[in-house]
Amino acid sequence: MPSKTPKSRSTDATPVSQTFNILAVAQAGRLQYEAILLLASLRDTNPDFAGRIIIAEPQMNDQWARDPKINNPDVRALLIALGAEILPFENKVFGASYPYGNKIEALNVLPEKEPFLFLDTDTLVIDDLARVPFDFDQPTASMKREGTWPKIELYGPGYAETWKSLYDRFGLSFEDTLDLSQPDEYWARYLYFNAGFFYYSCPRQFGSRFLEYAWAIRDDPPSELVCQEMSPWLDQVALPLVIHSFGGGRDAAVSDVMDHVATCHYRALPLLYAKESDAVVDVLHRVSAPNKVKKVAKQYDPFKRMIYQGRGMKVRAMFDRDDLPRREQRIRNQIKRANLWMR
Structure with missing residues (x-):
């Protein structure tokens, strides 16, 4: 049938x-x-x-x-x-x-x-x-x-x-x-x-x-x-x-x-900042902070602006993670209207 x-x-078992x-x-x-x-x-x-x-x-x-x-x-x-x-x-x-x-x-x-x-x-x-x-x-x-x-x-x-x-x-x-x-x-x-x-x-x-x-x-x-x-x-x-x-x-x-x-x-950093949990953002910021990573990652302009210059946190402030639009396209459009979309 x-x-x-x-x-x-079950995912409750001890990790193997x-x-x-x-x-x-x-x-x-x-x-x-x-x-x-x-x-x-x-x-x-x-x-x-x-x-x-x-x-x-x-x-x-x-x-x-x-x-x-x-x-x-x-x-x-x-x-x-x-x-x-x-x-x-x-x-x-x-x-x-x-x-x-x-x-x-x-x-x-x-x-x-x-x-x-x-x-x-x-x-x-x-x-x-x-x-x-x-x-x-x-x-x-x-x-x-x-x-x-x-x-x-x-x-x-x-x-x-x-x-x-x-x-x-x-x-x-x-x-x-x-x-x-x-x-x-x-x-x-x-x-x-x-x-x-x-x-x-x-x-x-x-x-x-x-x-x-x-x-x-x-x-x-x-x-x-x-x-x-x-x-x-x-x-x-x-x-x-x-x-x-x-x-x-x-x-x-x-x-x-x-x-x-x-x-x-995450597919695009603006979506990560808009949608994902504080734990995900914390991991992103922690792993991108060491100088050996930062000096290379910031050579990519979207990473430089979103992570290191704070545009990502501006996107984050635009959304309530407990009340996000049901369709992702609305999130994208809202970010683009604010001139904060980068990928």
């Missing part, structure tokens, strides 16, 4: 340390500076983390008009000082036309059959990752998302028909993915994740299938997707299919801790 409410496992590798992608521009805060926060809150920390760096090839490599030597040196290994990879399929594809093709730099956790660079690690009840044989991803895809047209296919066409394309069971606690034709009934984190026991297997599915969806989508916009959603369209194919799905025990306790996927 199709189930499907998210799996629920597991060894796994962490992967993030950094390149020229914003991501290289975000990677500094990601690593600084990991080292601050998880000083005994035993796995490898790998920063995958895309290399110049014919998929890029400009060299995507980390272009600030100070950033490179600081990432290494914070314990990262910077490993090159080639984005052979997506490149500049779809930079989110980096997270798909970068999985190939990780060692085979070693558990991994992928994190977007716009993430802070704010608590002990040992608190997260990872089961690396049953993958899941972030449930901190909105119903961004698909966009249903008046006379077009509905949610069920659209999603089922994808499961059928790859020979996967659609009915087993449904959350039957949600109404029919409501977006949350269908398996959908934010790709800000995901994990599995073997990065090569996961990456190979992720690439296969995303490539096929981009170049030969089912007819039900003809009116659907795939950028920037392609990775989040393929991800639930990949996770389901490996026996994973929703896991409330993991997503509750990862999305709300152990990490903060």
Whole structure:
């Protein structure tokens, strides 16, 4: 019988340390500076983390008009000082036309059959990752998302028909993915994740299938997707299919801790200051304060202005965290009207 409410496992047990590798992608521009805060926060809150920390760096090839490599030597040196290994990879399929594809093709730099956790660079690690009840044989991803895809047209296919066409394309069971606690034709009934984190026991297997599915969806989508916009959603369209194919799905025990306790996927600093808890802001300010971090991070103008010149706290003063607008777009618009939006 199709189930499907998210799996629920207790998170009250004593944290158990597991060894796994962490992967993030950094390149020229914003991501290289975000990677500094990601690593600084990991080292601050998880000083005994035993796995490898790998920063995958895309290399110049014919998929890029400009060299995507980390272009600030100070950033490179600081990432290494914070314990990262910077490993090159080639984005052979997506490149500049779809930079989110980096997270798909970068999985190939990780060692085979070693558990991994992928994190977007716009993430802070704010608590002990040992608190997260990872089961690396049953993958899941972030449930901190909105119903961004698909966009249903008046006379077009509905949610069920659209999603089922994808499961059928790859020979996967659609009915087993449904959350039957949600109404029919409501977006949350269908398996959908934010790709800000995901994990599995073997990065090569996961990456190979992720690439296969995303490539096929981009170049030969089912007819039900003809009116659907795939950028920037392609990775989040393929991800639930990949996770389901490996026996994973929703896991409330993991997503509750990862999305709300152990990490903060802030996406843009103005949103962090507007929405997140005092504890998250405290971690941000603490890990960005040491001089070795500050002198590099402030080279990125949004960090300089938001963190070090106090614009972030001006944004914070504009909002009541206990009474935020329900839709994020209203928060963004309010910040932009105050001329405080930076990313």
